Amino acid sequence: MIEINVSQLLKSPVGTTRKYEMDxxxxxxxxxxxxxxxxxxxxxxxxxxxxxxxxxxxxxxCARCLSQFHQPLTLVIEEEYFPTIDILTGAPVSAPEDEPxxxxxxxxxxLDLGEAVRQYALLARPMKPLCRQDCSGLCPTCGxxxxxxxxxxxxxxxDPRWQKLADAKNTQLxxxx
Numbered sequence: 001m002i003e004i005n006v007s008q009l010l011k012s013p014v015g016t017t018r019k020y021e022m023d024x025x026x027x028x029x030x031x032x033x034x035x036x037x038x039x040x041x042x043x044x045x046x047x048x049x050x051x052x053x054x055x056x057x058x059x060x061x062c063a064r065c066l067s068q069f070h071q072p073l074t075l076v077i078e079e080e081y082f083p084t085i086d087i088l089t090g091a092p093v094s095a096p097e098d099e100p101x102x103x104x105x106x107x108x109x110x111l112d113l114g115e116a117v118r119q120y121a122l123l124a125r126p127m128k129p130l131c132r133q134d135c136s137g138l139c140p141t142c143g144x145x146x147x148x149x150x151x152x153x154x155x156x157x158x159d160p161r162w163q164k165l166a167d168a169k170n171t172q173l174x175x176x177x
Contacts, residue, residue, distance in 0.1 A: 002026060002035070002117060007109035009043055010087040016043040022054060026114050028121040033058055035117055039077065046096060047082040048111060056121060060129040064137035065145050071129060075120040077113075081105050 002024045009018055018041045025032040039052030054075040059068055082095045083105045095102045105111045136146035141153040158166050 002113035004041070004111045004113070005109060006041065006048055006081075006105060006111045007087065009041055009048060010083060010105070010109060012043050014043055014045050017041065022052075022113075026056075026117045026121075028056075028058065028118045030058065033121070035075075037075075039113070041111070044080060047080055047105065049080045050077060050111070050113065050116070052077045054117065054120075058121065058125065060125065062131040062135055063128045064130060064135040065147055066138065067131055067145065067147075069129075069131040071126070073121060073124040075117065075124055077116060077120055079103050079116050081111050083109070085109075 002022060004020060009016060020039050020041065021037075022039060023034065023036050026035050027033075033056045035054050035056045037052055037054035039050055039054070042049040042051070054077060055072065056075065057070050057072050060071045061068055080099070081103045082099065083093055084095075085091065085107050086093050087109065095104060103116060131147075138144065139146055139151045139153050141157065142151050144151040144153075
């Protein structure tokens with residue numbers, strides 16, 4: 001968890017900033033990963049704006065060959081956090097209505113970046129992760145990883161369900177000659 005006590009920043013005037021170096025573990029769904037970087041906290045009229053550039057490394061499965069590999073991710077975070085209590089009176093404060101699902105600062109004035117980092121890491125992952133751009137994948141017949149070794153399976157084997165379509169195509173090509 002990445003937790004920062006922001007009670008003093010909430011008492012500060014609008015425009016006050018604080019910088020924090022981060023080197024923490026965050027659980028992003030597949031287990032904990034180390035997240036490093038710097039975040040800037042800016043006191044706004046409604047709460048605290050968090051901006052930062054964080055780096056992490058996640059383990060993914062290649063979409064073609066199914067091997068595990070490490071993928072570096074850069075997370076550019078920009079989120080506003082809203083207090084749940086008034087810092088001076090201790091009275092409960094509701095989140096702004098124009099910000100549904102907004103991130104909040106808890107009743108102890110702790111700002112938890114963990115959920116934002118998790119969401120940004122999920123969005124930064126590639127939709128189709130590849131161990132390398134020219135990944136050859138698996139042989140569709142025997143399942144051999146073609147990045148590691150080649151196999152002796154025949155190439156261009158036609159699925160029997162498509163055989164009649166292939167025959168029609170070949171017949172059409174022969175009649176054009």
